[in-house]
Amino acid sequence: MLSPIQYFLCVALLSGVACSTLLTGSARGADQYRVYVGTYTRGSDSKGIYQLLLDSKTGKLTHVDVTENVVNPSFLAIHPNQKYLYAVNEITDFEGGNSGAISAFSIDSANGKLTFLNQKDSRGGSPCHLVVDRTGKVLLVANYSSGTVCSFLLEEDGPLTGLKSISRHLGSSVNPQRQQSPHAHSINLSPDNTRAVVADLGIDKLVVYFFDPQEGSLIPNGFREIKMAPGAGPRHFAFHPSGKWGYVINELDLTVTAMDYNQKTGELDIIQNISTVPAGTKRKGNSTAQVLVHPSGKFLYGSNRGPNTIAMYRIDQKTGKLTSLGYQPTGGAIPRNFNIDPSGTFLLAANQDSNNVVVFKIDQKTGLLKPTGHEITVPKPVCIQFLPVSATP
Template sequence: MNRHHLGWIIALTALFSLPVPVQAQVGGKVRVYFGTFSSDLSSGIYLSTLDLERGTLTPAELAVEAASPSFLAIHPTNKFLYAVSEITTSEGKGERGVGAFLIEPNTGRLTLLNQQPSTGAGPCHLVVDGVGKNVLVANYGGGSVAVLPIRDDGHLSPASSSIQHQGKSVNPERQEAPHAHSINVDRASKFAFAADLGLDKILIYQFDSANGKLTPNNPPAGVVAPGSGPRHFAFHPTGRYAFVNNELNSTVTSFAYDPAHGSLTAIQTTSTVPQPIPNNYTAETVAHPSGKFVYVSNRGHDSLAIFGVDEKTGRLTALGHQPTGGNTPRNFNIDPSGRYILAANQDTNNVVVFRIDSQTGLLSPTGSSITVGRPVCVRFMPLGQ
């Protein structure tokens, strides 16, 4: 063998020994989990695969049986999944509060590890902190938030911190008491943010991840207009801005975020519908990975509102609306590549795939729609992990 041939062999050996991205290994596909409300068509958490080339979903399969596992959160290691059981028990302190599940790497099937009380009635939303040490949960019915530490084996420990919200706002039917509707953490996992529909506030907490503790921050909250009903909260990819959809008055508010002090300063509030729509309620807010767009779902108008983001100011510009191909889009999500939105239509039991135009942010159906009974959460995970 001459030196020329030997050089080529060495080069090819080095090339094929390089790490291959997970998506390339599996042909450009990602795993998708769907949280649901229990019904005749749904009995737990469901699983599908999104083809990133074609924009198609495989038929949904049951990943594990569970009682109304509405909202889901995946651990940063992709080894564990956590779900709230959005059911009514005595003071929300029954065994079905938050469940921990082991993810089988090859199939994506789930095995229950354990459950812990959420320390409040009606758990409705949860996240895992950035370092994978804690689950933070929001209790809508009880108007409270809590932290559940994660053990090394993925099991949940009892709550290490729990805070009861206090007060009310102007809508006597929906804001007669606190209703914590979501909880999020910033990129540094230093602060936590609880959007409370009943208080018209995004309550801000200093977050000690190492000890699983929440402490009221100063300033204590970001504030929206009375009667707005803030629901779900999302950071801009730069971490400089945040956005919350207001369920009761069909608006979205953008905030400037100060990561040093955890403060939120309102910039702008704008409508999510083209004209007033009776009985329309917003549900979810998601910022595009590029930072160029923000999307909000409308239940009633049954659409995704599309906004452009001015990255210098954080202001939003309405770009249009996309019908979701079903009724009551309670949740939707953008795949990690930023190419597709999956809209989960709760009352028509379907999930519809839309392709995102990377230049305009506008959406177009790919033609793929699958049946999922009462879908209320969409979460992505790389295949092969």
């Protein structure tokens, strides 16, 4: 994770290569990574948020701890200062109402244990994604079932304070089962921390907001929303480290859409749509989930649920367009989420229905994934976040 100094250098340089080098260089000093795994607890054997330890040389995972009595902590975010962790509680009945919640925890620097700080109403049903802004002062949340996005201020010592802004999406799209109403599925901040991109599966759009980190507010950008193909179902979004391009993975039509990103205006222009599965694969019963750009900016990865694979792509460094590198089986069922360690060495796939997290090594030249033989059992894993443990001098 970038230190504040490294972050501001990246913004000043506006260079994906420079940012990647800073991130990779610092992360490679880590001997181990704490791996926090968000899970579904309702209707499963999961007890809450699991803490694992990843050996940065071998890729071996070991169990360390579990923070219990956290309901459906399906997505996690770590504060830039690495002292706090935030989790959505993906429910619709918080305190007897129709909303979900967000929980804040402090992280013990010695052992990684989580201590509960406080909890707030997420101001919408089924919160499914959240992110802390680069200043560490604001938490942004996407609520799936209500189609709302919110911002909350954070205290300096970690707890959530009051709601700062809320926006409700409107509309629908062509899929009668999944798109009768808005479903905000993810919220991501631009590299310069000035705009938030929300992928809304229910209305087949990306909605771009101005973000004011001083006020903590989300403000509609004012220009046209970016429309995906009817029935595409945009789910998760990722910026390229250079800030030149953005990529959205579409859950319902099994595609990735590549876009040019205008850093001055915040506009996104579609340049390519590419499948996440081989030709002839049926859409029915299958879906996509996560999308991530490798820290080097050279490769992109997306997960397929049903086929149970990671789609791999090379990114053209001049145009941002994608070339398929093939498909790597995840070693389990329904890879709802995966993440890449900060050094870009390993990819960890969270297989929700087979209750396992599987480790792959990333070939730095080709971008291909190679099974390490390491995996670990975690009940209903649905989110992975990394935290460096120690650094060699």
